[in-house]
Amino acid sequence: MPRQDDAGSESEHGKIPKSTFEIYRAEGDSQFRNKSFLKAIECYTQALEIKPGDQYCLVNRSKCYLNEGNIAKALADAEESLKEDAAFHKGIFQKAEVLYFKGDFENALVFYHRGHKLRPEMEEFRLGIQKAEEAINNSVGDPSVIKLRSDGDLSFFYAAEEKKKPAARSSYQKPKKEDSGPKRAQRNKAPADSKTIKKMLGDLYADREYLEKLLREESAKARKTEHSEKIQDLCIEGLNYLDSRSEFWQQQKPLYSRKKSAMREAAEKDKSSAAKYVIATLEEIDNKQTAGEHEAAIKQATRLLRTVEKWSPEDLQNREEIRANLHSLIGNSQFELERYDQALASHQADQKIGEEHELEESQARSRDNIGRVLAKQGNFSEAIQVWEQRLESSKSLSPMESTWLHHEISRCYLELKEFNKAKELAEKALSYANQMGDNQWLLNTNVLVAQCEVRLKNYASAAGNFDSALEHARIVDNALAIDAINRAIQDVNQKLVEEEKRLEEERQAGEQGEGDAKPDEAAGGEEQQQQQQQQQEQQEPVQQQQQE
Structure with missing residues (x-):
């Protein structure tokens, strides 16, 4: 200072x-x-x-x-x-x-x-x-896959339109005489799923529970003081921050990065200076990726990878896990920069190290990522193959992992126009989402099932799934989803009306055809009787001659 x-x-x-x-x-x-x-x-x-x-x-x-x-x-x-x-x-x-x-x-x-x-x-x-x-x-989910178009194609969530916002009031502006004072902190709407919040926050969940308890206690006090109001404001600010971080981690981070890797846990146990350096650098790389600084993240991860490769296993415990993880981090940033070929090579390097050294986390993570890259490149059949291997090779999958994998495989089948298979996988994803009780995934999977039903022209079933999706969209308070689903429901209902009208016209046409056929049958019967009578009259003289 x-x-x-x-x-x-x-x-x-x-x-x-x-x-x-x-x-x-x-x-x-x-x-x-x-x-x-x-x-x-x-x-x-x-x-x-x-x-x-x-x-x-x-x-x-x-x-x-x-x-x-x-x-x-x-x-x-x-x-x-x-x-x-x-x-x-x-x-x-x-x-x-x-x-x-x-x-x-x-x-x-x-x-x-x-x-x-x-x-x-x-x-x-x-x-x-x-x-x-x-x-x-x-x-x-991908907006190109879940919006209902007039031709029956489903995709979802249009890009948000830019909104003009009023000019912000200066944070240094002195309050006018009529101002009653600083505004009290307002509690944002908390995420609905406590299980999901707990998974996302990890150790911070205990802090969240403490803040909620303290806020309830201060709010319940009959006599309010400036001190108690200050405590309430601080609690609300802390809770709003934790909830916003929980939502961010849930929506932005890939599935595999939501849990602390075994490699980092092992590295933390290693008290060597090399391990401390690696942990600190990994945190910096992670922060850069979270901030969207992917070029810088790639450079730093590449430098660390070269350093680690010079060390022996004696210098650094779990050297191979760290190497594999660095290839994965580099691949993730390359993916974000749309360098898909390079990203694929990095994730394949992660997979190779995992297979050579029997690293389960590396093998699972790399398959997830390789599938993501292949799907992004439009190689849906190859992505399906990789993800199905992931399902078969994993000894145990959490409901979240199972939901994500089945959801992604279903979307690939949908792109390949294999609608029945896509529906089968989407329904499995929905089943796992129900096990989790996660409203965000229940929203995603219900929309996906509805999409499959529309492609199969099962409009009544699609409407049911869209209704369920709408319910979960309201719970998670996703305005974009609510608007898009409402439009999709209108389109599906229109399809239902058109389908019923078409079936009614076919039924009426069928009844008309049956009515026209009856007079023809009667006329045909009279002709046959006349022919038989003529034959009989012709045969009578012949029979008389034979008798004579």
Whole structure:
């Protein structure tokens, strides 16, 4: 921090700041680089007191708040940086990042697009668009596969339209006399599935339970004090943050990365300096990937891989697990950058190491990823083969893993127009989703089953599955899904009406055909009788001659 010696003297108008704006800002930058975010916040705050509204300090303080998990303040600073200049690209990017980490992927996408239009040369905006779209798709499935079109093709969830938002109020604006004071923290709608939250948060779930208990106790107090209200606000902020992180991890991270790998657990037990270095670097790589910095993640993972390969197993325990995991991390970032051939090679390297050293986690993870790449490339038959091997080779699968695998295989069969097989797999995925009781997956799988039913022209069954999907969409409060499903239900109902009309016309045509056939049959009978009578009359003279 700046020293007291740097301070100036006092004047008649009050104290001159203890240090200059540039020194406070530079100290904040230094603390930020050292990841001392609270100290950096203090420095940037001092700088902003000297020079209110400085865009650079606001953006950097927003980054610090984001790293500390204070989403509300991070968003306020990002919006404040755009107050004077709405085209400030760093502020636009920071606001998009905050919205993304908040789990508001649709609005994040709006600002990534806005920044990309202003600065198309910046890679960050292109990657931001990509990861936001991926996050939106992952929440319910690929939008190209689940919307109901007029020809009966189903796909789902149209891209969110950009919405014009009112200008944000300055976080530094003094409250007017009529303002009653600062607004109290508001509790966001909590995710519906406690089981899923527990899986996503892991050790943090105990903290969430404690905050909920404390909030209930403070809310139940008959006499409210400023102290108790402050505690309630802090509890609400903490709960909102944990819930937003839970939702983010559920929607954005791949299935295999939702559980702590055996490799990392083993590495943590290894107290060597090499192991500590590996763990720290892996965390940095993971943070870069979460932030969408995939180029940087690839470079860092590649450097670490080269270093690890120079070490012997004596230098580093579980060396092969670490090598396999690094190939996987590199492949994931290559996948996000749409370098599918390179991603496939990386995941195949992960698989090879897993098979050579009998690493179950590596083999399972690599098959999941290889299937994802193949499906993205349009090689659906190969993806099915890989995922079916995964099902056969795994000794035990969790309901979530089973749901995901059957869901993805079903979508591949749907692309191959093998609708009966797709329906069979989709129904299995739905069964596993029911076992989990996860409303998000119940939404996904019901939509997928409905899609198969529409392709098979079983419109009544499709309507039933869409109704179930709509119920779960309301539970998870997914407005996009609710809107899309309602439109799909209308289309299916229209198909049902058209189908009933067609069947009724066929029935009436059939009845008419039967009625026309009866007079013809009667006329044919009379002709036959006349012919028989003529034959009889011709035979009578012959019979008389024979008798004579």
